[in-house]
Amino acid sequence: MRDPSTTASPSDAAPLQAARAWFSARGWQPAAFQVEAWQHMLAGRSGLLHASTGSGKTYAVWFGALLRVLVEKKKREQGAPPLRVLWITPMRALAADSLRAITLPLADLAPHWTAGIRTGDTPSAERARQDRRMPTVLVTTPESLSLMLSREHAREELAQLDVVIVDEWHELMGNKRGVQAQLALARLRTWNPALLVWGLSATLGNLDEAARTLHGHAEGALVRGHVDKTLVIDTLLPANPGRFSWAGHLGAQMLEPLVAELEASGTALVFTNTRSQAEIWYQLIINARPDWAGLVALHHGSLAHEVREWVEAGLKAGKLKAVVATSSLDLGVDFLPVERVLQIGSAKGVARLLQRAGRSGHQPGRPSRITLVPTNTLELVEAAAARRAAQAGRIERRETPQRPLDVLVQHLVTLALGGGFEVLPRDGAQGGHDAPALLDEIRRAHAYRDLTLEQFRWALDFVERGGASLGAYPEYHRVRIEADADGVLRAGVPDRGIARRHRMSVGTIVSDASMQVKWITGGTIGSIDEGFIARLKPGDCFIFAGRVLEYVRTREMAAYVKRAARNRGAVPVWGGGKMPLSTEMASAVLDLLQGAAQGDDDPVWSEPELQAARPMLQTQVQLSRLPTPRTLLVETCDSREGHHLCLYPFGGRNVHIGLAQLFAWRLSKHQPNTFSLAVNDYGLELLSALPIELGAVLDHSLFDSSRLLDDVLQSLNSGELAQRRFREIARVAGLVFTGFPGAPKSTRQLQASSSLFYEVFRKYDAGNLLLTQADAEVLSQELEIGRLAATLARMQTLRIEHVALPMPSPMSLPLMVERLREKLTTEKLADRLQRMLQELEAGAARAETSLSRPAAAGAASRRRARGAGPAAGAGSRSRAARP
Structure with a gap:
């Protein structure tokens, strides 16, 4: 990174004064980080600005x-300049x-500039006007930029670009849309270094990595916004x-x-983590306060665009009492009237919180x-x-996907x-081309910094000739190599x-096929x-x-x-809703539980939340132990259902899915058994028909990672995943x-088509790198193998x-409920839960009574003296094992 302390040159003073004057006229004072960013841009440096929301x-x-334009005296030009x-x-x-924020200073500082939007929601008439002449500044999305x-x-339309600004980079860099943006930026830099x-x-x-991901091999400044x-x-x-509690227990x-x-x-x-939750809580609020109808609104990504726009306009105007929303309102839309934000349940991540x-x-x-x-x-x-x-x-790190070949092929x-690209005949008898x-x-x-020549050649062959298995189908020969007027070989798409x-x-956003919901x-x-x-x-x-809707029919x-x-009525469930x-x-969380396990002092x-959670935590101590950063709590319990084994690694839901499958597979190898599995963010449960031999748990061999990849693939239905x-x-x-448009394919058609390709590639093109990518994504994204x-x-x-x-503990009960759901x-x-809760409360009361007896207190003291730990309960039968 370059030294961010560079000051503006004397020739830049007038533009800086103009900017300060514009701020001053509105009663504002530029923050130090804002001025620092201006100076870097005046000096011709790229960069990444990191500051809190609303700063x-x-x-x-x-x-x-804008200041770069003022320095170049571009405002003397006649007419609006091209896209800059x-x-x-x-x-x-x-x-x-x-666009509103961008347009505000133009009248005073660059009155000859024009501004516009180009996204999937832009009307065709507006796109046609832009096709004739692009505005000076254009707000767009990664998908529209690729288009x-x-x-x-x-090249003629975009080569004169002076500045590209990527908003909310922390949201883009960790997914394929960010990769799409990286590839587009690489092309724009080729045209204009x-x-x-x-x-x-x-x-x-991970700011340094975020900056490298944005800039590729280029160097850039890193500006940190410090605002009190x-x-x-x-x-x-x-x-x-x-x-005792479980997911959703306290909702009502x-x-x-x-x-x-x-x-x-x-x-x-009022934020929720899923669209289903948003629908439920909106109904609960309206049912509790019917007089708020029209003052409380709902906002999530599956609602019609017009509905979302109406809600956003109502928020900006201060006409709404509350909006129940998902991540659809997480990002930078400026709602000054918003005084309070409430989060239903846990945000699951510090960054999201x-x-x-903000x-x-x-x-x-x-x-x-x-x-x-x-x-x-x-959740307390x-x-x-x-x-x-x-x-x-x-705060959590964000990692960019590595070499996604589906995005590269696209x-x-x-x-x-877009004008094609130059290729050369490849040496060797197999033919093909290089670029x-x-x-x-x-x-x-950055995502493709380690792309090998073989991987690139495979992608080029795939779009040119359909790879090893689609060569006989012309519709998959998407790119054709032809000589131009100068005899240079170029790749194009003539069809x-x-x-x-x-x-x-x-685009790279892929979801399960959706169906429009329309009024009859x-x-x-x-x-x-x-x-x-x-x-x-x-x-x-x-x-x-x-609303509560009645389904009438499906047509087209x-x-x-x-x-x-x-x-x-039933609440729709959308895929991919639960956040780990x-x-x-x-x-x-484990740090707090460690403190709680130390005692009342x-x-x-x-923390008021821990005081509120004290009855649950104390019951967990009476019946079992509290997990800590240095211990792994393992609970076993027998019931009419079978034999329960619960472990609490605190690895998050996705990791626990993989661990549960892995542990069940390894245990059944040593002793044939049948398992039912349940997971949440804190732990996992294995329920078996036959008793479980705990030797592999207590000696840590169950956690061996030497053959992790092979064992995970064998323990899962990896082919289906x-x-x-x-x-x-x-x-x-x-x-x-x-x-x-108007004739989308159904989910069944799409699944049949992709399944056919999958089987063809497996049988006739086993080296197809899209298959390799599918296997890698299952491990990295669905199971978080790292x-x-x-x-x-x-x-x-x-x-x-x-x-x-002797009975389920407060931490094991939520796992059992997950399985019963x-x-x-x-x-x-x-x-079922009402009956269980009555039995558990009675059992906990008996345990609490027995703990108050002197003999029980003495037994607990002796157990602590033997090193069983301060959280050992009087009614628990335990044994400790060290690695």
Whole structure:
């Protein structure tokens, strides 16, 4: 990184004064980091700006772009200049808000400039006007930028760019959309090596890597925005958290306190982690306060664009009392009227918590506050842990995907469409072509810095000839090599049908096929996963968009509905909804539990959340132990269902899915057995028909990582997982076409098409790198194999604390409930849980009574003297094993 302390030259003084004057006229004072960013941009440096949400990042880089123009005296030009600045936003919903902020200073500082938006929501008439003449500054998305690169005259339209600004880089860099942006930036830098690229980020734990990912091989400045901003993280405490709890257990109890908070505050955002949760809590609030109808709104990504726009406009105008939302409102939309942010349940990550907190007080100098609303008792501990982690700056890292070849294949076709690229005949008898200049360009994208020549050649052959198994099908010969007028070989796409399908498929966001939900009388409400609609019969009711709807029929890939007479219905479930607990959050929770295990004098009991959770924590101590950073709690229990083995690695839900499968497979190798599995963010349960031999647990051999990859693949139905992942890869790579407007393909058609490719490649093209990518993504994304390996390694170092339970403990009960949810209806589960809770409360009361007896106290003292640990309970039968 360059030295960020560079000051402006004397020739830059006048533009800097103009910027200061513009701020001063509005009663503002530029922050030091804003001026620092201006100076870097005036000096011609790219960079990354990291500052908290609502601190003024937008004008730090936007004024830097404007000042460059003032220094060059471009405002003397007659008429609007060509496209000079590209503003990339990760969400369409942010585009209009970004454009408003960008346009505000233009009248005073660059009146000849024009500004516009180009996203998937831009009307065709506006796109046609832009095609005739691009605005000076354009707000767009990674997908729309790729589409611009696919235009025949892309170089002429984009080569004069001076600055590219990538907003919310922390959200983009960790996924394939960020990779798509990296490839686009590499192309733009090839056309203009002097191009300035600036990223805006917040809530990142690995800034240096984020900067390298943004800039590729180029060097850039790193500006850190230090703005004194008050952040308040507090919790709504339940009146009766109880000694036993499970996911969603406290939801109904927290409704009244939540409504009271909304009543006492101005405009508020109520965040949930899933769309299903948002639908449920919106209904709960409206049912509790029917007089708020029209004042409380719902916002998530499956609602129609017009509905979301109406909600956003109502927030900006201060007309809404509250909005129940998902991550669809996480990012930079500026809602100044928002006074309060509430989070239903745990945010599961420090970065997400800070991001959402910044939605309130979204302006320099205004405090931000987020109030956590626990839905189970362990989330009280998570709330206190999140506050401590945020105060300590323990923020999660973001990692870019490595060499995703489906994105590369898509990009090669895009470049071939956008003017083509030069190729050379390949040496050797096998034929084919090389593109050394293009390979160098792609390697300048950080995600492809280690791309091998063989991998690049495979991708080039795949788009040119369909690879080893699709050579006989002309529709997969997407790129054609022909000599131009100068005799130079160039890759292009002459087939107009292939070009059209490709442009309609550009992008990396792949979700399960959705179906539009429409009123039978006309009008679109939004979209729902096709699989959910397929399970409905005419007359069935479901909750969507804050209403109870009655399903009427399906026609032409749309579900037609009407208002239901009933007030209850099924809640849609969308795929990929559950967020795993981050490593930073898990570590912070274990630190708190370590303190709680030390006794009543530990400072952690000063946290109000832990005081509220005390009945549960004390019951856990009475019946078992508390997990700590240095111990691995292992609980066993027998019931009418079978033999329960519970372990608490605190590795997060995704890791525990892999561990549960792995442990069940390893245990059954030594002793044939049948297992049922359950996981949550804290631990995992193995329920078996036959007793489980614990030797491999107690001597740590169950946690061996020497053959981890082979054992994980054998323990899972890895073929099915890889095939499911391949469906997404096939769509991004352009093998599967989702259909033309008005005639989309159904989920069954898409699955059949991708499954056919999967089987063909497995049989006839086993070296196909898209298959390899599918296997790698299953391990890295679905199972988080890196974190799984780290969790196993940590488990090998922990002291085993084994407790044979006389009854389920407060930590094992949530795992049992997770398993029962899969087998029982909501009503049957509620009845079952009520009976279990009565039995558990009675058992806990007996344990508490026995603990108060002197003999029990003496026994507990003797156990501690033997080294069983301060959290050992009088009623527990335990044994400890060390590595």
